[in-house]
Amino acid sequence: MSSPGSSGPLNRRSLIALTLTTLAIGVLASACQETTSSGPGSSPTGSAPTSTTAGNTVKIVSSLPMTGSSLGQTQTIVNGIKQVLEETNATVCDGKLKIEFEIMDDATAAAGKWDPAQVTSNANKAVSDSSVVAVIGTFNSGAAKLAIPILNSANVVMVSPANTYPGLTKPGKGEGKEPDVYYPNGKRNYTRVVPADDLQGAAGANWAKSLGLKRVFILDDQELYGKGIADIFEQTGKKIGLEILGHEGIDAKASDYKALMTKIKALNPDLIYFGGITQNNAGQLVKDMRNVGMTPDQVKFMGPDGIFEQALIDAAGKDAEGVLATFGGVPGSQLQGAGKTWYENYKKKFNAEPEAYAAYGYEAASVVVKAIGNVCKNDRAAIRDAVLATKDFDGVLGKWSFDQYGDTTLSTLSGNMVKNGKYEFSQLLKAE
């Protein structure tokens, strides 16, 4: 196989070369290092491996699915977070505390969506990194169920820009021993800036009634968020006297829904309510609804904040005209003062209309940064308490507080409608 005579020297030569390169790089690099690094953090400790974090740095991590089909929404959330950090220059307490931000992906490339094992592993990673003081996430309520208990035991606060499952926070609204089972150490560490399903679904049903829409067919995307909100819509609808013609789950990956829409058309509804997100083919639903001949003046289409984004209009094209969407706050274009500035900045920075989830992401990060600014040190429990104690926060969603369960007190939602290729605010909604 081998000829020792020729490869021996080769080996030796390569070893020498290797050694030389190593030394050269090391010496060069350390020389450079010496001239540049004179900060307080560069004292040569290096004894304990974990002591790499300096005391004046805290870290926020986001745990969101950055691979696969939810990417559209999660990207805008990250945009919102980054915007906050850039505006505050990533420092608080007069520049004494530096905030780092790390994006964690709770999806895997192979699966293409959030993966439970990845969620727990991210949460554990966040816990074991002592500089992490807050987690912004998760996107999916199912993921929150796994992450909250892990973060809870380490006093890390979690602020979700997207979870709407009521059982995560509200006693009596979930199943079994929810929500206490998520908080093993007895202290709440979870908040969300987005109103839970029980508010939004109910607001949607009330809105439908006030618009004079009686006969409703309900669809959902078979995910926790979509089905949850559709179920609440159905319950409220039945209570306030809407006629529910049916409730079906769609296959979010199907290439079209003409058969389903043909079936619905035969039932002659006034409104199709879709509990779900744009990525789960909401645009195709709208298109096929019009394709099979349900005209905009006969049948309306309504959805929750999961479809309150430009992406839906991009997806549904001219058929999006007249689509109704509820949103847990006041939309950016309607804001005054600080909110207005945010709206303008976002548009300038990302060259796009800020979406529902951008606002939620921005709000979540603002709350966390403000709390860190109040505490001014790397103290997980104190920051957790500061976040949960947020009161009368003047943010981009309006003025709101966290209630005792960590839910936003924002009960004013907005109803929006697509006009001329854009979502336009049409009215304020009340959940009750």
Add this chain to the structure above:
Amino acid sequence: MKQWQSILLYCGAAYLILLLGPIAGLDIPRIVGEIAKSPEVLIQQLLVGLVNGAIIAIIALGYTLVYGIIELINFAHGDLYMLGAFASLSMVGMFNVQDGSPLQAGLLPMLAALVVSSVFCAGLNMLAERYAYRPLRNAPRLAPLISAIGVSFIFINVGLFWGGLRILFPIMGANAAAPKSFPDLLPRIDILKALGIQTSITFTTKDLIVLVVAIVLMVGLNLFVNYTKPGKAMRATAQNRDAARIMGINVNQIIALTFLIGGALAGAAGLLVGLYNNTVVFTMGFTAGLRAFTAAVLGGIGNIVGAMLGGVLIGVLSALSDQYLSSRWTNAWVFAVLVIILAFRPGGLLGENVQEKV
């Protein structure tokens, strides 16, 4: 005695279906009642299923061609078709035609998109064949399968990247990952109304175009494979590669040709689906590919007419399931029927039941 046993067995199976079926929406008395009440809905759904099936079938043709010649389940084919849809969308976007433009305005962009998308996909498919599958020609049978899965992942990511190129193609919209609207360029005239037939059934020119294109493609492909010289060479290569080589056929060229045709078909399918469903998204290839592959196997893989039949069967099945069973269960029902059919016809509907050589 034996007869009684099998009768009992069938009765038992029927009873079980009646007992458990309603959980998954199969409530036979209700369905019978619904059909009797409005048979027009049934006909309408059959039409919807037929057209959807035709689309599945066009994609399935690509699978069946490639499988026929190198016995490779080309997992990347569905994603290739997705890229075809993106290429078409970019092309149509460059002409700046509006949603719902008249046919005259849309004709040129559509033709351009057809050419560009077909050429693009054909080239891409040949490239994949050259660099990802050909080196594995003599490897174990399953090695190219993994390679194809890898290529499929690459294509999906390319689609995602493409969707973010809004600087080059403004039609892609603000968000890379979001679905994109494909302009509605095909005329949508209700044929039955135009003919003066009074019915609630709608069948538009759009549906008709899809059907005609599918049939033309299938017939053309069948003629090509059966009666032209390259087609015969393809069949020869499929039957026995070594023998074909000995007979002077350039096997590598023929296989490349197959991938070229398959790619062009995927490109055409991408355009057609874009025009018919009017939405394009980077994840659309995976499911469409799965359905199409299933259709190809159901019809008897390697068989062009079989792929067509399988596609239509799947399309009709899902339409009927959406109407009469429950859309939550549609996927399960489609695959359950598939399993049952294959259990009774192990070679697919039109596949030859290969006799064992003795």
Add this chain to the structure above:
Amino acid sequence: MLQMIRVGGGLGVIAALTVLIFGGWSSAVIGWLLGAGAGLIACQGKRVSTLLGGALLGSRVGFTLGGWILVAALLEGFLLRRISGQPAVPLLQPWLAGLLGLGLAGLSGTVMGALQSLGQRIWATRGLLAIGLLLFPLVDRWAATKWTAAVIQMMIFIMLALGLNIVVGFAGLLDLGYAAFFAIGAYTTGFLSSSQLGIQGNFWLVIWASAAVAALFGVILGAPTLRLRGDYLAIVTLGFGEIIPVVFRNLTSIKIYEPISSLVATIANRPELALCLVGCVKPLNLTGGEAGINPIGRPYLPGIGEFQPTNDLPWYYLILVLLVLAYFIIGRLRDSRLGRAWTAIREDELAASAMGINLVKTKLLAFAMGATFSGFAGAFYAAYISAIFPSVFDFSVSVIILCMVILGGLGNMTGVILGGIIIMAADRLYLPQLAQVLKGILTTSVFPGVANPQLRDFLATSVDPIQMRLLLFGLTLVIMMIVRPEGLVPDAVHQAELHQVEAELLPQEVKSV
């Protein structure tokens, strides 16, 4: 000698890449792990007679590897950290990390090499492997590399891959719906130890029940495929893989009426005649739908208490024990009469049945045995996550497990394990981290240098390595396949076949030239 450099080099690239993207003390961990590996490979297939000879051989590759690590550690510490915008580290640390990596790589290479010279070489290897596996989470914890969680997930998938290998590798039945059995195992655990059905079973019993139920379903779902061959078999298994998640997602409101009585009730128009069997008062919610079953009971051991999600160690050792057990059992199965029957039907079904092998029984046993191990994996998974959701078990999972089996080497257990390690490490560890580092480099060093602001904006929004993970993953698969078409460690039988073909072909080709 040349091979030795290749070993040092190939592993060296991996080690260097690891150190470059993970930084910190990962150099020590990877040096320790790969150093041992290099030492083993260097002595493989050689007659190493003396202790000194082996040690010399091992130390040489070990230190070559260590050189790579040292270079990488310095590069990472002084160059990469700066251009990727990460905070600088103390001056000494890269040196320390690099030298520690070098030392550990050399040392473990030497020890491994020396052990190879012992008479009972296989036992020496096994012993060292065992020590490595036992120590790994502790070392990982000390070095703060945080790999244990990923390794646990890795081992779950390796277990699945070993199970699938029985079906695909041993018996030659292409199964595209293996995730179905994983789901069945996990859901069985969910039903038997959660409040869903009010049963709080003990994990140590439930895991056996899960495996048994999965095996049962292996037989049930295997039965309709008996007549099928090749890709028709694949598509039917794929069908089951699609059906099972749909079933679990939708069994949320079950209400069953006895059909004959309800027919009578409809005809007589007296609804009270219909006999209700299940879910009469309130429809039965069996699976929790998309919300899944949550929480699921965790295992309990005296002395350790209930396993906690925040503490990886007990989970690591539990799955390690399960995996070793599975490896042992599958190895025995392969060498048993049944295993040889599987090989026979893989090679030639007709001949096998002519030789008196009962095809039905053998195939069904392959499905059942394959499913058993996915049942174990599913039970562990459900308890580890403490929740299950139907969306976890879809087609892509089946495909990834299949990739592991084929990439590693169909039918070869060592290969399958390697395949699992590589794919899972790429998917869970390397690619996300690589994407982060690349993104850091781009945003701190590349984009600011772009003069045109429009182009810069465009690049910053569209060239995002985090979103290129799928591409990287796809490339990994394609390249691995092209480099090793027979799999990383081809099965002896398969390899013999292939080379036999080559041997037959070669003279002809020569003649024709």
